[in-house]
Amino acid sequence: MNFLAVVFVLLGLVFFTGGAVGILRMPDFYSRLHPAGKLDTMGLLMSMLGVALYTIQDFSLGEVLTGLKIMFIVVFVFITSPTATHAIVDAGVRAGLEPWTQDKGRKEP
Amino acid sequence: MHHFFLFAAIFMALLIIFSLYRAVIGPTVLDRLIGVNAIGSKTTALLILMGLLYHKVEMFVDIALAYAMLNFIAVIAASRYFQKRKGLFDEIEGTQKEGDVS
Numbered sequence: 001m002n003f004l005a006v007v008f009v010l011l012g013l014v015f016f017t018g019g020a021v022g023i024l025r026m027p028d029f030y031s032r033l034h035p036a037g038k039l040d041t042m043g044l045l046m047s048m049l050g051v052a053l054y055t056i057q058d059f060s061l062g063e064v065l066t067g068l069k070i071m072f073i074v075v076f077v078f079i080t081s082p083t084a085t086h087a088i089v090d091a092g093v094r095a096g097l098e099p100w101t102q103d104k105g106r107k108e109p
Numbered sequence: 110m111h112h113f114f115l116f117a118a119i120f121m122a123l124l125i126i127f128s129l130y131r132a133v134i135g136p137t138v139l140d141r142l143i144g145v146n147a148i149g150s151k152t153t154a155l156l157i158l159m160g161l162l163y164h165k166v167e168m169f170v171d172i173a174l175a176y177a178m179l180n181f182i183a184v185i186a187a188s189r190y191f192q193k194r195k196g197l198f199d200e201i202e203g204t205q206k207e208g209d210v211s
Binding site: 002006009010012013016017019020021023024029032033036040041043044047048051054055062065066069070072073076077080081083084085087088090091092094095097 | 110113114117120121124127128130131136137139140142143144146147150151153154157158161166167170171173174177178181184185188189191192
């Protein structure tokens with residue numbers, strides 16, 4: 001159980017690292033939303049699964065309830081994070097931000 | 110096991126600093142909003158790890174859930190606010206003018 005917890009938390013940290021690097025390095029506002037919206041949910045799923053597996057050591061009622069609450073956070077974020085990302089994209093489109101294209105990147109490198 | 114969670118929490122704090130760069134430097138207002146959203150979702154995981162370090166997970170779970178809800182409401186409210194604001198256009202035009210000069 002502890003070994004699985006370590007593996008899942010490390011996988012979650014890998015996904016979080018990918019999200020942070022993607023937010024730093026992507027060229028455009030719309031393309032930055034891709035790591036911001038996707039990898040955070042995946043990293044949260046993996047790391048919270050590891051923490052929940054570590055929390056449930058012997059199957060007493062309080063520990064199982066805490067693990068279920070941790071997984072409830074994951075369910076909540078899986079609903080809210082795409083909604084928030086879609087709201088940000090909607091604000092950008094309505095404000096008239098132009099997407100990054102290859103020609104524009106060549107003009108101003 | 111305690112040391113593993115400690116180092117995982119420190120590493121996640123470093124990732125929060127990386128996201129803070131986008132929240133401070135970001136060229137437009139919505140870039141800063143992306144940075145703030147990323148910081149909030151990382152803080153939710155960091156709070157659970159802090160609960161494991163203090164051996165009080167059952168208390169920190171509720172705090173993390175409230176923080177996730179607060180982060181969601183903040184991002185929704187800010188994006189709805191910037192839809193109808195002219196400041197978004199001004200800042201984009203300002204950066205384009207700077208690019209033309211240089």
